[in-house]
Amino acid sequence: MKIIGQLAIILAVYLSGLLLEHIFSLPLPGSIIGLLLMLLLLHLNIIKVEKIKQVSDFFLNNMMFFFIPATVGIMASYQILEGFLLKIIVLVMISVLITISITALVVQFIAKRKDRNNG
Amino acid sequence: MDEFFENPIFGLFLTLAIGWLGVKIRDKSGKNWVNPMLLSVLMVIVVLLTLDIPYESYKKGGDLIHMFLGPITVVLAVPLYSNRDYLKKYSKSILVGILLGSFSALISVVFLSKLFGLDEFLMKSIMGRSVTTPIALAIADMLKANQSIVIIAVSITGVFSILIVPFVYKLLKITHPIAKGVALGTAAHAIGTGKAMEYGPLEGAMSALSIGIAGVFTIVWILIFQVIGFI
Missing domain, CATH: 1.10.12 (Lyase 2-enoyl-coa Hydratase; Chain  A, domain 2)
Incomplete structure (x- = not known):
């Protein structure tokens, strides 16, 4: 369940980035707004690193795998x-x-x- | 049989199996310049061509993996946040260095493209080459450029960077650990960070935190270029 919760938090921040891009017609891509938002939430201690650590480590350590389809x-x-x-x-x-x-x-x-x- | 390959699980399975195989081959070869991602891509293409499976069928499963690049961009905030203490201490040198480094990466692509006679579409497809792939893809999207080309340019960037960096640092007398790490993260994203870790944990941390900053600064420069009509 831990992993599912962590993934849900990360997806929520990503979707918020997309939503902010859409609502305010921002020129920045939603994923980058999500990155900045995540940084802010970590900084304000609203999200603690431990709450997303396993899933984010998995994504960061296996990032190259996720590039395969686009490169194909x-x-x-x-x-x-x-x-x-x-x-x-x-x-x-x-x-x-x-x-x-x-x-x-x-x-x-x-x-x-x-x-x-x-x- | 075509229907079988239309099942998204097929593309998903093929990518997982070959992605795993690519890493295995790299580990067995013991050569750190072997890029397991490019190796896997070649193997997937060979399988698709041999079995005469259309790219569109593979893409149905591939997209299931590809869509995670958005959330992956978001978690790039984590290494940046975890290394914030270093950032505080050397904020000026890091931020100014990445700002000018990102600018030099973009401007050199623009001028060299003109020099080499590449058209605007190819130039825009290469512009994001110095940043980490998920952000490079977002840039390709912004510029309506080709996503596959930018990934290949990002990969060449990574492989070439780690080959030349020892000579560049020697020639330019780069000895400061902050400079060694930040330059690798800015110029060569995660692949550069792997190299920076070999120099030491401080270099590795500096490189890891530079990836996200370089990605954001690069996007900001591109927005500025667009506003002033430079590209």
Whole structure:
């Protein structure tokens, strides 16, 4: 029963996110509103982490499994990729290099300055 | 026989069985760069093609699994909340770093797409590539782009990131554990977090909390891009 209750809490927060998106015609996807809502509910101690821990651990640890059906969808749309796959791979690689480098440099720069001021 | 495969339990079973097999093969191979998800996808496609089962029939069961990506996005709040003490201490460096990192991920995709001659549909299908898959799918939805392409771009991102990150950190002299973790979480979502855990628990925690923040910031940047008419 514990698992069922945990799942019910998570689905309730998700559905609330969808509902808020719908009612207020928000530009944010309902799932993201649900994430922010969950963060708020945890922060306000309305939901305790233990009350959703097992189900959320299950989802987070097995997340990759849930991507399989959507990825299999490439079967139905591979023509779009024809002739572009190699370009996309190279593009992603360059973009990854840029993203990692910029994030790491910015965080290290600010964090080291803080460490120096404190120490 | 076609009716048999139309039963949603068939697609559900096939995904569960092959999803489990994919992880088994990865564990047996002992190579952490093997992506069990992509391996399973290939095996599912081979089974469907061999048995001549239409994708639409498989999708009936696949959708039962796929629909949980919404609730999974919601529980991304949990690692973020559990690591909030780290966030408090280094809030400025983490938030500014993720803000600029997410921006660089998006802007580089836009410019490289133009450079490589990709059309707008492909560009929009790749834009969400640096964030965790459930959020990347929400982005593809927002931009009316292709969901399968973004997942493949997300997977390439993860695999390539963990291969290059040791060299990037050495070359740029990245030694701060906060920087190492946040950059991996921002640039390479959950796969990067696996790598960050190898560096240490602090790096792993920083990476885990960055996933959700990077997802939200990326969506905010895309909304801004849309409002100013950039995409």
